[in-house]
Amino acid sequence: MPIYLFWGEDEFALNRAVQALRDRTLDPAWVSFNYDKLSSEQPDAVVQALNLALTPPFGAGNRMVWLADTLLFQRCSDEILRELDRSLPHLPDSSVLLLTHSHKPDGRLKSTKLLQKYGEIQEFSPIPPWKTDLLVQQVRRAAQEVGVKLTDDAIQLLADSVGNNSRQLYNELEKLLLYGFTDDRPLNAAAVRTLVTASTQTSLQLAATIRQGDTAESLGLIADLLNHNEPPLRIVATLVGQFRTWLWVKVMVDAKERDEKEIARAAEVANPKRIYFLRQEVAALPLAGLEQSLSLLLDLEFGLKSGKEPIALLQTKVIELCQLFQKAKS
Structure with missing residues (x-):
């Protein structure tokens, strides 16, 4: 039964x-x-x-x-x-x-x-965009299901390009299947870059530009995301997840924790090997700045849920976040 x-x-x-x-x-x-x-x-x-x-x-x-x-x-x-x-x-x-x-x-x-x-x-819930390891696993499983052979760098690029959009993932894999029909060799990143339409900018890219304090680039990414009908609350959810991960890694690093598995456990990072790169990303960031960033993101989420005009609110808070990290660099 x-x-x-x-x-x-x-x-x-x-x-x-x-x-x-x-x-x-x-x-x-x-x-x-x-x-x-x-x-x-x-x-x-x-x-x-x-x-x-x-x-x-x-x-x-x-x-x-x-x-x-x-x-x-x-x-x-x-x-x-x-x-x-x-x-x-x-x-x-x-x-x-x-x-x-x-x-x-x-x-x-x-x-x-x-x-x-x-x-x-x-x-059948969308994978959170900041869980990049799970997105890569999803691409790998879907490629096997469709019958497309991809190199590791092609899988990574495809995961970066489509994010958690499963519909687009399968559409792009069908396209790649036709492209590689006459060739048994795995398709590489160059082939994926040529054929796949990226979503194009992702909320994770936005988080990275905010961390770098690049206001102009961040505002451009906001415009691109909204033009691609990315819901504002989903953008905020991704930013919260990424900045929370950076905050936990920074807390553990400042506490002199050296065990990458322990840092990964605290930051809820599935693959401990990612900790090496995350440590580099937070090395120049102040702990107080990361804590304040989550407070600003909470204000942004509350404003959106309260019915405030989303575009202006997103732009305002992103500018504040970028200024926060510009001060940290100076």
């Missing part, structure tokens, strides 16, 4: 997983008989989905029932909970019940605990 909950805001990655599950569950000749997708807006959608999942498939293959955008794991009535408790343990092995939603399930609800007992939960 395979039961799945797919959740997360990365709609493209989630839908790819749904399609993969559909392909391996259903016989193509019997799809119209054995595949049902229900919207949570339909009356009695949960009961209908459970009844369909309890029905044996017609012909070859298995049955798949998809209940999309369900709120079962954000709120659940006693009546529906009883239906779940009655049905989930008895779903036949020939049926797959899939439930999807963009938000994380509430672990306190009995419906979530029931699903954890009988099913499997998979998360």
